[in-house]
Amino acid sequence: MILNVDELKFMYRNKGILDEIAFSINEGEIVAILGPNGVGKTTLLKCLNRILVPKQGVVSVCGDMIDSLELMEIARRIGYVPQRVETGRLTGFDAVLLGRRPHIGWDVSEKDLRIVESAFRTFGINHLRLHYIDEMSGGELQMIAIARAFVQEPKILLLDEPTSALDLKNQIEILHRINSIVEEHNIAVVMTMHDLNTALRYADRFILLKDQSIHICGDRSVITADEIEAVYGVPVMIGELAGVTCVIPQCLCNGNGKKKKIPTDEEGSTYVRNS
């Protein structure tokens, strides 16, 4: 058990955001946090490495309570990739080298440079080393941000929507790289996600948030059509396509693919369960 969360509660001003959150994560696991917009996925992620300080509850990493650790020590154990990173007139290499910050004393050592060099090769982004990051595409920037978190050499990696800015090819590429590095180095990954299909394909365990707390938590078997509808309020179908589990919203189309007139229920929602 590498990360343990118990009785976590977070309030923003007087508004409760998270309540009674408890789960634990083991080495080598990829955990997806799922749930609708605004349910507190990002907040939960930020509570795990003390970017936000929870109102109450315990988070422990590798057996140490997180509020007993120095910020730098937390950064040596947990890496974090936010949804959005700022750019500037610096090269990709500079940007990734920044990930060595928690390990740097007065200045970078040869070892730091070697680690960053190797990260560029591992991620297959060698061509970006001397590109300025303010001229990069969203996908390239995301690759740089994730590479930065990896050279931090953390035990746990927190990713906030790692694939939302990426096209299909980049999504797959990044998640494959994350997957292989998790296997090779036995670290744990916690990521928030919107795309249920990508989550189902790459994550080992799932945490579904609803109404400030964990609705359900577990492996692939907990992801059922009923649970997804309960969390997202949208009826879905789950099936298999060539052995891969797929989730799609129940269709508002009729058989030949043409849109029907979108019906509404009594609450005004456009989604109505197909009878």
Place this chain on the structure above:
Amino acid sequence: MHFADGELPEDYLKYTHRKVIWILGGIGVLFLLLILSISVGAVSIPPYEVFMTLIGQNVTDKWDRIIWNIRLPQALAAIICGAGLAVAGVAMQSILRNPLASPFTLGISNAGAFGAAVAIIFLGTGRMTSTTAGAVIINNPYLTTISAFVFCMLATIAIIAIAKIKASSPEVVILAGVALSSLFTAGVMFLQYFSDDAQLAAVVHWTFGDVGRAGWSEVIFMGIIVIIACIYFIANRWNYNAMDAGDETAKGLGVNVERLRNVGMIVAALVTAVLVSFLGVIGFVGLVCPHMTRRIIGDEQRYLIPGSIVMGGVLLLASDTVARLIVAPYVLPVAILTAFMGAPIFIYLLLRGYHR
């Protein structure tokens, strides 16, 4: 270790060496400029003799006196002031995530001027004895500095609070700076209206920022403060890099962003306060130098901070040398020249947009 098998990145090292060469070149230029600046003036002294005098050889007693008592302190004051304003500017731009931030545009310089005026008029710390240059006597420079510093801090606190409330909007912070500037300018005018002739002359003369009024004790005091500030910002260069990548990234890298912001603003305000209270308001150096440096060596703080420091020294020393010569035999206060130079560059930055 995840990635232990990497090689040394030759191309990247070459890229960073180029930046180091730019900075070393700047230091070389600064040194040559120092000799040139000392050699020109009402009495011109050949550069070689200047160099000999500076390394301790006694060429003639007259030149010795001119160099050691008049020209060297003025040249050093220009370098120290330029370096200090530039480092304060580069730090403020990073802290407020705003390319237009600098001690002058945020109204901090004018707040210092107001503080100094309060000290001169109410506490009687300065008056003007005659109309020749250097006739403003600040009897009690430390009290004047403290008063200037207090008002610099008030302006700084206001800016930090406004930046916190309206974090996402660069315009708001700059417009707040404009508002603070006019508020303190109005305050100075109010004080001037009720002051006597000698005080009025002292306040007016004082606000023309001029590096010529510093003697050795002021130069040493400013030098110590500026060096401490430069060391502080250079020591935190990695943290500023992290903050430039976004607050959340910085926190994820173990940087205490709030503390870095507050301490950084206080150090920058302290430097501004000391420089303003000894030398008066010298505008635009803190804004322009970091941007010139960004153009040459990029936004990476490891090189941007030292580069800006050198650039500030070079720019203000060059400006002061030109100001001393341009309407000879009169000596123009350097602030007038920097304003002429800085305003067009400021407008250019506004037109080019907020991208750093």
